[in-house]
Amino acid sequence: MPAQLDPRALKTFGAVCRAGSISAAARALNISQPSVSNTVALLERRLGAVLFERARSGIVLTAEGLALQRRAEALEALLDGAVEELESARLGVAGPLRVGGTPGALVSLLPKAIADLERRFGAFSLNVVERSDRDLVDLLHKGEIELAFVTTEIEAPPEGLHEITLSRDPFALIVGQRHADLPAELSLRDVAHLPWVLPEAQGAFRRQVDALFIAGGVAAPRDAIRCDSLLATKAIVRAGNRVTILPREVAAAELSIGVLRAVVIAEARFERSVGVRVLAEAALSPMAQALLAALASAES
Numbered sequence: 001m002p003a004q005l006d007p008r009a010l011k012t013f014g015a016v017c018r019a020g021s022i023s024a025a026a027r028a029l030n031i032s033q034p035s036v037s038n039t040v041a042l043l044e045r046r047l048g049a050v051l052f053e054r055a056r057s058g059i060v061l062t063a064e065g066l067a068l069q070r071r072a073e074a075l076e077a078l079l080d081g082a083v084e085e086l087e088s089a090r091l092g093v094a095g096p097l098r099v100g101g102t103p104g105a106l107v108s109l110l111p112k113a114i115a116d117l118e119r120r121f122g123a124f125s126l127n128v129v130e131r132s133d134r135d136l137v138d139l140l141h142k143g144e145i146e147l148a149f150v151t152t153e154i155e156a157p158p159e160g161l162h163e164i165t166l167s168r169d170p171f172a173l174i175v176g177q178r179h180a181d182l183p184a185e186l187s188l189r190d191v192a193h194l195p196w197v198l199p200e201a202q203g204a205f206r207r208q209v210d211a212l213f214i215a216g217g218v219a220a221p222r223d224a225i226r227c228d229s230l231l232a233t234k235a236i237v238r239a240g241n242r243v244t245i246l247p248r249e250v251a252a253a254e255l256s257i258g259v260l261r262a263v264v265i266a267e268a269r270f271e272r273s274v275g276v277r278v279l280a281e282a283a284l285s286p287m288a289q290a291l292l293a294a295l296a297s298a299e300s
Helices: 007-019 022-029 033-047 063-090 103-121 133-142 204-215 230-239 248-256 286-299
Strands: 052-055 058-061 094-101 124-130 147-151 161-175 196-198 224-226 243-247 261-265 271-279
Touching: 007 022, 007 033, 007 058, 007 063, 022 033, 058 063, 063 094, 063 133, 094 103, 094 133, 094 286, 103 124, 103 147, 103 161, 103 230, 103 243, 103 248, 103 271, 103 286, 133 147, 133 271, 147 204, 147 286, 161 204, 161 230, 161 248, 161 286, 196 230, 230 243, 230 248, 243 248, 248 261, 271 286
Parallel strands: 094 124, 094 147, 196 224, 196 243
Antiparallel strands: 052 058, 147 271, 161 243, 161 261, 161 271
């Protein structure tokens, strides 16, 4: 039979991980150092595992300690969320729901679902953060977000996560009014000499953009501003001579009023897929389930 964990012991262990030492954790918890030591020792005996080694600089987590640290962080987030959820319920507000995503995936998906959530819940609390793919995995495992909006179908999702594709969107060359002379369709070879704005972060979106240049048989442009802000990227292209590659949906607002133009890229034989990642074993909150249902309905 698996060992039963005492939630208080797990919280104490989490405090040790955050503080970096037994003594610092005792000060943070406002309890005695022997009390913290005894709690961790009892936890180790119950689990039959050494959770960390002591070093001059503090503690060094073992493999078992790292695994348990993730659970301790998730427990802390769960307890904090319970307090907020009760307060929201008292005020007649649904949630809170915490989500994260890469900039492009959030822009493509989240706005479509907001009106649906408003119709269903009325007042609700939604917290949204922009992060890199790697950071989003960490936030999911810690329980700090329920859904991660990302580019999908590039690689198998990280261990413990489940991926759902919700939308597909073609890539296009996005240009400002100074490039009104460009044809409706072209090869990247035709515009490789132009100044560019391209993604910086080493994530799925950048790999897809890099793949387009490889398909065109041209090197990634050297005259390029590397920028991960979609707002800044579109503003730079709109105001000057630079061009970029974006999924059409990401630039839909600017395309609709004519301040930017989308040019078909001959090498863009694949579409960018976006969706969400969730913890494979997690039971999603009603708001998270409703958000997924709204997104699926919007794309059907």
